[in-house]
Amino acid sequence: MDRFLSHYVHSVDSKGRVSVPAAYRQVLASRGIRDLFSMRDLYLPVMNVGGPELMSHFEAKMETLDPFSPEYQELAILAYGDGTYLKSDSEGRIVINDLIREHTGITDRATFVGVGKMFQLWRPEDFEEKIAALRERQAKHRSAATGSAGTTER
Amino acid sequence: MDRFLSHYVHSVDSKGRVSVPAAYRQVLASRGIRDLFSMRDLYLPVMNVGGPELMSHFEAKMETLDPFSPEYQELAILAYGDGTYLKSDSEGRIVINDLIREHTGITDRATFVGVGKMFQLWRPEDFEEKIAALRERQAKHRSAATGSAGTTER
DNA sequence: GGGGATATCATGGGACCCCATGGGCGTCAA
DNA sequence: TTGACGCCCATGGGGTCCCATGATATCCCC
Numbered sequence: 001m002d003r004f005l006s007h008y009v010h011s012v013d014s015k016g017r018v019s020v021p022a023a024y025r026q027v028l029a030s031r032g033i034r035d036l037f038s039m040r041d042l043y044l045p046v047m048n049v050g051g052p053e054l055m056s057h058f059e060a061k062m063e064t065l066d067p068f069s070p071e072y073q074e075l076a077i078l079a080y081g082d083g084t085y086l087k088s089d090s091e092g093r094i095v096i097n098d099l100i101r102e103h104t105g106i107t108d109r110a111t112f113v114g115v116g117k118m119f120q121l122w123r124p125e126d127f128e129e130k131i132a133a134l135r136e137r138q139a140k141h142r143s144a145a146t147g148s149a150g151t152t153e154r
Numbered sequence: 155m156d157r158f159l160s161h162y163v164h165s166v167d168s169k170g171r172v173s174v175p176a177a178y179r180q181v182l183a184s185r186g187i188r189d190l191f192s193m194r195d196l197y198l199p200v201m202n203v204g205g206p207e208l209m210s211h212f213e214a215k216m217e218t219l220d221p222f223s224p225e226y227q228e229l230a231i232l233a234y235g236d237g238t239y240l241k242s243d244s245e246g247r248i249v250i251n252d253l254i255r256e257h258t259g260i261t262d263r264a265t266f267v268g269v270g271k272m273f274q275l276w277r278p279e280d281f282e283e284k285i286a287a288l289r290e291r292q293a294k295h296r297s298a299a300t301g302s303a304g305t306t307e308r
Numbered sequence: 309g310g311g312g313a314t315a316t317c318a319t320g321g322g323a324c325c326c327c328a329t330g331g332g333c334g335t336c337a338a
Numbered sequence: 339t340t341g342a343c344g345c346c347c348a349t350g351g352g353g354t355c356c357c358a359t360g361a362t363a364t365c366c367c368c
């Protein structure tokens with residue numbers, strides 16, 4: 001169990017602090033991640049959070065691109081110019097700074113969403129909406145593929 | 155005997171705990187599953203429960219995609235972000251959390267339904283209804299085919 | 309084969325620990 | 339000085355562990 005799974009809604013206090021879910025802290029420990037690194041998502045009003053290897057993830061992608069292409073520039077800005085370290089306090093809390101607040105719209109509650117090697121920070125309402133939309137689309141895809149509706153399958 | 159079979163109705167206590175049927179616990183042991191993971195069914199108000207391989211369906215599809223594409227990200231959210239861990243206590247009980255309660259409508263009793271490689275959690279009334287509907291449909295099919303009336307049973 | 313001893317299982321309750329959350333205080337820099 | 343930030347302590351509730359109980363199934367010995 002070394003992957004970020006499941007999701008949690010935690011509240012942001014008046015100082016902007018949020019507890020990182022205990023389950024995630026265990027994953028961080030088992031992966032030897034001490035410094036959290038976060039960057040804005042390319043498509044969604046969401047922060048991607050993980051260890052410093054998040055950057056190498058981007059670097060690997062960048063190596064496949066022309067250094068003078070717009071995509072490369074974009075990625076470079078996102079990876080280097082936009083990322084921030086998130087120091088966690090002695091209780092394992094991080095602070096929702098202005099950049100996160102602005103990009104995600106998070107105010108007094110934040111949803112932590114595990115996506116395997118990293119996790120994300122969502123505005124709770126946005127996440128619920130997204131999940132509902134994704135589930136609906138998946139259901140349509142699958143019933144379209146099998147021709148069967150909601151009967152017992154598998 | 156490494157498949158989940160049959161169904162059991164167990165009661166949920168005031169703390170939200172339910173005993174996982176002993177037969178299922180044996181299957182879990184023989185499959186080497188320690189951490190239970192549950193996902194909402196796409197069509198029914200039912201939880202699908204199994205080991206981490208529940209996600210393999212999504213992971214297989216993800217491997218064919220560019221990790222930077224929106225499609226990949228959406229699948230990751232569905233596979234990892236939706237659903238929850240079910241920690242089981244020392245007696246082999248799991249806790250019906252709010253997400254399960256909300257999706258299934260389970261209150262004080264839960265039906266465990268074996269479906270081979272995983273099992274499901276149903277609201278007992280829903281399951282009985284489902285079974286009745288299936289049996290009725292079968293009976294119709296049969297009488298239509300053979301011309302004989304009445305429900306054929308063992 | 310019958311009946312008592314024993315093991316397994318579902319379920320309940322109590323105690324305790326951890327976690328999420330809030331508040332206070334000192335430090336450092338603008 | 340003031341606000342941002344790091345560190346400490348406090349607290350309540352939820353979750354986990356341990357023990358208990360009754361019911362049922364299994365086994366064993368006479």
